[in-house]
Each structure stands twice: as C-alpha cells, then as structure tokens.
Amino acid sequence: LRPDALSVDTDIRTYPIRFVHLADVSAHLNDLGLHGPRVVVITDENVAAHYRTPLVHAFEAAGWTPHVVVVPPGESSKSLDRLSTLYDTLLPLGLERSTPVCTLGGGVVGDLGGFAAATLLRGVPLVHLPTSLLAQVDSSIGGKTGINHTVGKNLIGSFYQPHAVLVDPETLLTLPAREWVNGMAEAVKHGFIADPELIDYTERHLVDILGHHDLEATVPAVRAAMHIKAQVVADDEREAGKRAWLNFGHTFAHAIEHVAGYGTVAHGEAVALGMRAALYLSHRRAPAALDHDRLDALLAQLPTPDVSGLAFEALWDAMRHDKKTKDGTIRFVLLHAVGDPFVADDCTRASVQRAWDFVQQSTA
Ligand code: NAD
Ligand code: ZN
Numbered sequence: 441l442r443p444d445a446l447s448v449d450t451d452i453r454t455y456p457i458r459f460v461h462l463a464d465v466s467a468h469l470n471d472l473g474l475h476g477p478r479v480v481v482i483t484d485e486n487v488a489a490h491y492r493t494p495l496v497h498a499f500e501a502a503g504w505t506p507h508v509v510v511v512p513p514g515e516s517s518k519s520l521d522r523l524s525t526l527y528d529t530l531l532p533l534g535l536e537r538s539t540p541v542c543t544l545g546g547g548v549v550g551d552l553g554g555f556a557a558a559t560l561l562r563g564v565p566l567v568h569l570p571t572s573l574l575a576q577v578d579s580s581i582g583g584k585t586g587i588n589h590t591v592g593k594n595l596i597g598s599f600y601q602p603h604a605v606l607v608d609p610e611t612l613l614t615l616p617a618r619e620w621v622n623g624m625a626e627a628v629k630h631g632f633i634a635d636p637e638l639i640d641y642t643e644r645h646l647v648d649i650l651g652h653h654d655l656e657a658t659v660p661a662v663r664a665a666m667h668i669k670a671q672v673v674a675d676d677e678r679e680a681g682k683r684a685w686l687n688f689g690h691t692f693a694h695a696i697e698h699v700a701g702y703g704t705v706a707h708g709e710a711v712a713l714g715m716r717a718a719l720y721l722s723h724r725r726a727p728a729a730l731d732h733d734r735l736d737a738l739l740a741q742l743p744t745p746d747v748s749g750l751a752f753e754a755l756w757d758a759m760r761h762d763k764k765t766k767d768g769t770i771r772f773v774l775l776h777a778v779g780d781p782f783v784a785d786d787c788t789r790a791s792v793q794r795a796w797d798f799v800q801q802s803t804a
Contacts, residue, residue, distance in 0.1 A: 446667055448581055449674040450601050457581070457605045457666055459659070462495050465542070465569065465606055466502040472604050474540045474565050476504040480530060482553035483544040484513040487571050490614045491544060507533060511552065515702070518552050518587040520596070526556045540565045540603070546572030546619070547579035551597070554585030558600035566602040571611040573623020573658075574708065577630065577665035580605045582673040592763060607666075609659050620650055622708025625689075625742055627665035629715060632735075633685045634668040636778045639738065646741050685781045687764075688773040689715035692796070695758035696750060705745055712742035713803070717795040721787060722774040724794075729777040740802065748804055752796045756789065 446457035460468055469479070479499060483492065488510045499506040509529055511517040541564050543553035550568050557566035570580040586597015612620075624646070631638030641661060642649075648657035669686075676682040692714030696705055705713075716739045723732040759770045769785045770792070776782060 446663065446670060448601070448605075448670040450583065452583075452601045453603070455602060455604050457607065457670065459663075460606045460608055462491060462569070462608045462611065463498040465495065465567075466499050466504050468604065468606055469540055469567065472567075474567070474603060475538070476502075478505050478507065478533075478535070478539050480535070480539060480541045481506055481508045481544050482511070482526070482541065482549055482556065483508065484511050484517065484546070484549050486513045487545040487549070487611075491571065491611060495544065511549065513548070515548060515588070515593075517548055518594075520587060520589070522552060523556060523587055526552070527560070530556070530560060535560060535564065537561050537564060540567055542567045542569050544569045544571060546570070546575045550575050550579050551585055551594070552587060554600055554602070555587060555597050558585055558598045563600065566600060568602050568605045570605065570607060572615055572619055573612060573662070574619070574626055575623075576607050576609075576612075576662050577623055577627045578669060580607075581666060581669045605666075607662070609655050609662065612655065612658065613653065615653075617650075617653075618706060618709075620653060621712070621742055622706050624650060624661075625708035625711040625715070627661055628738070628742070629686070629688050629711060630665040630668040632715065632719075632775060632778055633688050633773070633781045634672070634779055635664060638664045638668070639735070639778055643734075643738050646738070650741070650743075684771075684783055685773055688775075688781060689713075689718050691759060691762070691770060691772050692717045692755070694762055694764075695755040696747065698758040698762075699750055699754045700747070705747065709742070709744045712739055712744050713747060713799055715739050716799045716802070717792075718772055718774055720795040720798050721772060721784075721791060722776075724791060725774065725784075726776055730775060735778070736802075744803060746803070748800055750800075752793050755796060756792065759792075 448455050496506050541557040543550045557564050568580040570576045583599045583601040585600045586594050589595040645657040648654040672682050689711045693710035696710040723730045771783055771785045773781050774784045
C-alpha cells in the first residue's frame with residue numbers, strides 16, 4: 441500500500457505529492473524552485489487556530505515574509521464576495537508573478553485559494569497544504585478550483601494545477617470526527633473504483649482510523665487513495681472518461697444532499713449511503729463477482745445520519761434534475777468487480793428504488 445514516489449502527471453506539469461512536516465514547508469518551496477521572501481497563506485479560522493502560528497514562525501525563521509489571509513470556515517466562503525475580499529487584501533501588497541500562494545486547510549480553502557491563485561496576475565504558483573482528510577485524499581489533487589454561485593455549487597472556476605501538494609498527516613489530529621468520516625468515505629470510494637488492496641486494508645484498519653484516529657493506520661490509506669486520484673486525473677485531465685468513475689456513489693449522494701438539505705447530511709455521509717446503493721445495484725447485475733455482504737459491511741461502518749425520512753420519489757426527482765443528468769438519463773457508476781467500474785445509464789426506476797429500500801432498511 442505504499443507507493444514510494446507520488447506525483448501527478450498532467451498536460452501542464454508533473455508535480456509531486458510529498459509527506460512533510462509543516463515546519464519544513466519553506467524548505468520544500470525552495471526545493472521546488474519557489475522563492476521568497478514573500479509568500480501568501482490562505483486558510484480558515486479553524487485551521488488558523490492550530491497551525492497559523494507554527495507555520496508563520498517556521499517561514500520567518502527561514503527568512504520568508506508570510507502574508508496570512510484567514511477566511512471564515514465552511515462552504516459559504518466559496519463565494520464571489522469572499523474571493524473579492526481576497527483580491528482586495530492581496531493586490532495592494534504588490535504581489536509578483538513568482539509569489540507562491542499556499543492554501544492551508546480543507547477543500548473549501550483549497551478551491552477558493554486555488555482559484556485566487558489561478559486568477560491573480562493571470563496565475564501565481566500554487567501549493568496546496570491540505571489539512572482535512574478529504575482534501576488530502578481528494579480535493580488537493582486534480583487541479584479543479586472554484587467557487588459556488590446561487591445557481592449551483594462549483595459553477596465558477598478553472599482547472600489550475602498546483603506546483604506541489606505537501607501533506608502533513610499530523611494536522612489530522614485536530615480534525616473533528618465527522619470530517620474523518622467524510623474523508624474516509626472518499627478514500628474507500630477510491631478503493632472501490634481502483635484498488636482491491638485498499639479495500640482489504642480499510643477493512644482491517646477502519647476501526648483504528650475512525651475510532652482512534654491512529655495516524656500509523658491512516659497514512660497508508662491516505663497514500664493509496666492519493667495515488668489513485670492522481671492516476672485517474674493524469675489519465676483523464678478533463679473529465680471525459682475515467683474521471684467519471686470518481687462519481688461512484690455520487691448519483692445518490694447528490695440527490696440525498698439536495699433532498700435532505702445541504703449540511704444536514706454531510707457530503708461524505710451521503711457518498712457512503714450512495715455507495716451502498718450503487719453496490720447493491722452492481723451486485724444485482726453481477727452477483728458472482730462481488731461479495732455484497734462483506735463489502736456492504738465495510739460501508740456500513742461509516743456512520744451516517746438517519747435517512748428514514750427521505751422518500752424515494754423525491755430522490756428520484758432530484759436525480760433526474762441533477763446538472764450532470766443529460767436527456768433525463770440517470771447515470772450510475774457501478775462495479776463489475778472491485779477495481780473495475782463502468783458507467784450504467786440503463787438502471788430502471790424499480791431497480792433504483794429497490795436499492796434505496798435496501799439502504800433505508802439496513803440503516804433503520
Ligand atoms: P472544509 O474545507 O470545509 O473542511 C471541513 C472542516 O474541517 C472545516 O470546518 C475546516 O475548518 C475544518 N478543518 C480542516 N482541517 C482541519 C484540521 N486539520 N484541524 C481542525 N479542523 C480542520 O471541507 P472539506 O471536506 O475539506 O472539503 C469540502 C470542499 O471541497 C467542498 O467545497 C467541495 O466542493 C470541495 N471539493 C473539491 C474537490 C476538487 O477536486 N477541487 C473535490 C472534492 C471536494
Ligand atoms: Zn465526493
């Protein structure tokens with residue numbers, strides 16, 4: 441489970457994923473050809489409370505001049521208003537095209553700060569320092585940046601590849617428990633679409649990871665999940681084919697979030713439920729290739745809120761009106777086997793309803 445060197449290979453550049461200590465970030469920037477004295481750090485209040493001071497001190501001790509911008513935590517910071525405030529803060533500093541911008545935080549800070557880096561002076565060097573499990577295994581890799589609009593999530597943005605992703609796993613020690621579940625749901629998803637070994641590993645270590653936040657158990661899973669994300673996006677930078685596989689569990693997940701109300705069921709929790717439904721649909725089509733009981737038991741270990749009130753009618757409607765649904769055809773990423781996904785656009789309403797009934801009954 442431990443690929444030695446991790447990197448992301450894209451049309452624009454190949455960039456490394458490194459496991460580091462936050463205190464050594466400035467040395468890594470130098471090593472990447474990025475130089476001070478100035479550096480911008482974009483973070484949120486929760487993350488700043490733990491890591492702002494040590495990171496600033498480490499930069500200063502190495503002769504850098506860090507400018508830290510702190511935004512409020514949460515999805516609402518992925519807004520045009522917040523982006524505008526960022527420009528207002530950063531542009532008067534007289535940044536240069538070579539001034540690195542580091543995002544220190546979860547996916548929100550990565551998406552917002554990444555888009556700011558993509559657009560400031562038509563693009564300044566971006567380095568992600570992901571501190572949530574989700575950002576480490578998922579959002580820091582692949583180059584998607586952006587903000588939300590009232591019409592929908594992530595509708596304004598660009599593809600902008602970072603110079604590096606520098607991960608300090610120890611930052612996970614302050615991450616709230618529910619965010620561990622969110623991140624592990626996406627990590628397990630990566631296992632389902634690409635890596636039976638990661639699924640086996642997760643089966644053996646999920647209790648240590650989610651129950652004890654044991655880093656020794658967590659880091660190999662993070663590494664393996666990052667490796668998969670890096671490979672999928674390298675093969676398919678602009679989302680034509682393989683990248684769609686990353687939507688395993690997401691057809692239901694988006695509908696669940698929409699119907700339950702965003703925030704009521706967290707994204708990763710919705711993905712966990714959606715994967716159970718997708719696994720059920722997959723097993724119905726290929727009973728011999730998937731050990732449903734075993735795999736479903738793994739997914740059932742991801743704690744999720746009560747969804748007994750979510751009627752299938754409403755979910756089905758939401759799926760039909762999802763922005764990724766074309767001509768009313770609902771697409772599911774399903775599995776021939778673990779590590780062998782495909783896109784199905786021929787699931788009947790009755791089969792999808794049976795899958796939801798199964799999920800509801802088994803979570804009741
Ligand atoms: P987040 O950034 O809101 O972080 C979750 C919470 O954890 C926040 O309250 C944050 O302050 C806190 N936090 C983060 N790291 C912490 C730490 N080490 N210690 C204590 N608290 C910490 O959310 P997220 O789950 O990281 O990311 C979700 C966002 O990512 C969404 O906006 C989603 O659209 C986006 N996303 C983007 C991509 C992509 O490819 N760009 C992929 C998946 C998701
Ligand atoms: Zn997701």
